[in-house]
Amino acid sequence: MRVLLLATDAYGGRGGIALCNRNLVRALLEIRFVKEIVVIPRCISDQECKVPDKVRFIRGAAGGKFRYVLNSLSASFGQFDLIICGHINLLPLAATINRYARARLALVVHGIDVWQKPYSHAKYWLNSVDLIWSVSALTRNRMNSWAEQPEEKYAILPNTIHLEQYGISDRRLDLVSRYALGDCKTIMTLARLSSSERYKGIDEVIELMPSLLVSRPKLKYLVVGDGDDRPRLERKVQDLGLSGQVIFTGSVHESEKADYYRLADAFVMPSNGEGFGIVYLEALACGVPAVGSLTDGSREALRDGMLGELVNPADPDSIRQGVLNALGKPRQIPNGLEYFAWPAFSARVSHSVRLLTRQST
Numbered sequence: 281m282r283v284l285l286l287a288t289d290a291y292g293g294r295g296g297i298a299l300c301n302r303n304l305v306r307a308l309l310e311i312r313f314v315k316e317i318v319v320i321p322r323c324i325s326d327q328e329c330k331v332p333d334k335v336r337f338i339r340g341a342a343g344g345k346f347r348y349v350l351n352s353l354s355a356s357f358g359q360f361d362l363i364i365c366g367h368i369n370l371l372p373l374a375a376t377i378n379r380y381a382r383a384r385l386a387l388v389v390h391g392i393d394v395w396q397k398p399y400s401h402a403k404y405w406l407n408s409v410d411l412i413w414s415v416s417a418l419t420r421n422r423m424n425s426w427a428e429q430p431e432e433k434y435a436i437l438p439n440t441i442h443l444e445q446y447g448i449s450d451r452r453l454d455l456v457s458r459y460a461l462g463d464c465k466t467i468m469t470l471a472r473l474s475s476s477e478r479y480k481g482i483d484e485v486i487e488l489m490p491s492l493l494v495s496r497p498k499l500k501y502l503v504v505g506d507g508d509d510r511p512r513l514e515r516k517v518q519d520l521g522l523s524g525q526v527i528f529t530g531s532v533h534e535s536e537k538a539d540y541y542r543l544a545d546a547f548v549m550p551s552n553g554e555g556f557g558i559v560y561l562e563a564l565a566c567g568v569p570a571v572g573s574l575t576d577g578s579r580e581a582l583r584d585g586m587l588g589e590l591v592n593p594a595d596p597d598s599i600r601q602g603v604l605n606a607l608g609k610p611r612q613i614p615n616g617l618e619y620f621a622w623p624a625f626s627a628r629v630s631h632s633v634r635l636l637t638r639q640s641t
Contacts, residue, residue, distance in 0.1 A: 281637065282359060283308055283317045284381070286352060286374050287366035290321050291337055292329035294531075295472060296439070296558050297390055300415070301366050303440055304388070307629035309334055318360075320352050322370070349373060356381060361637055364388065365409075368398055375408035384636050386411045388437075391555020391577060392479075394423040403427060411636050413437040415556040416577040435632050438580065439558040440625030441617070445538065446565035448611055452539045459527050461543060464498045465607055468544035468568075470537070470559050473507035479553030481573070481593055482513060488600055489522050495604060499525065504540050506531040541566040546606035549578070550593040557581045560588065561620050567611040571602045587614045 290301035301319075308314050309332060317335050324342040331337045341351035356377045365374035365387045378385045387409045397403070406412075406427055412434045414420040420434045456462065471480045485501060492499055503513070503526065510528060517526045532540055541547065547563035548571040557578040560570045570588035572578030582588040591602035618624070 281313045281361040283362045284360045285319045285364045286370045288322045290319050291331050292324040292326040294325050307626045310626050311630050318355055322348055368394055371405045375405050384410045388413045391419050392553050397426045416580045418577045419555045439556050440622055441561040441565050441620050443565050443621050448567035451543050464500045465496050465545050466500050467546045467548045468502040469549050470504040473505050473510040475509040479551050481550035501526045504529045541568055544568050550591050550599045552576050552593045554578045564617050567613050569606040569609040571606050586616050
């Protein structure tokens, strides 16, 4: 079986969607009858990325719409059994290619990309899709409020965590020294600091810091990540007189993420726009208590409160109490996190692909 994946980013990409695509490809490669996967990326941040065997990665597709369409059409010649569209904005191209390929067509949806109708003819192009993989039930439900697709057209495919890459460990002393954490209690958010993604809840946590410092005088807030919204957030911190208590680290390499999570006594992201939120799983896998939201997909990442604190992101008192509750918890990897572990994710992908393509074991 040959698979074609149209992706915004994957290998050489940063962020949750790129990781989601890499995990999906890895799970597909574990299916015995998958012989080759052709991955076409819309953008590549790191050209030196490593690509697995049996994956043909069309690097030349990145760098512009015309180049992407041309390379996608060129790469699509030949026999494919499954076409996966990694983002709804790419669906018109994926559906057009499939008119000639006559393969099964699956669409992956992540969150706010489909919570509202993304473009006028989106519903028309969905008629060409055989299966919609959604990272959460919330994303499925919000999407279907406008998409109006049959329930059986959806499958829930939550994000996964490679537990062996994390684990509880001592804080790295060089990082403790770099950020002057010392004997401080530390809360942390890891996120892209984009002006288009202010729903993460970073503003709300910054605004709560004066109140939190009353209960926890040695508290520090570590904001890990970078983006065009960072200067605004830094000005806000200065205006509130919190320059010594709120620390911006900038971007960190994937290989160092676990060490940054381990600096925290609680991971806090009271968002209102997450489709799922793999960062919660990563923090929990390092034994760090997590605070998520009652109103978005992070509720499913925290399994309705089984794995962490759930707060109302519109209520400062709720956030404050959730943070204090998390700070009072011990470091431990919670029971139930294995629900998102790699073996479970791989099995979900395999089962879904076999049903979709009618392949036997």
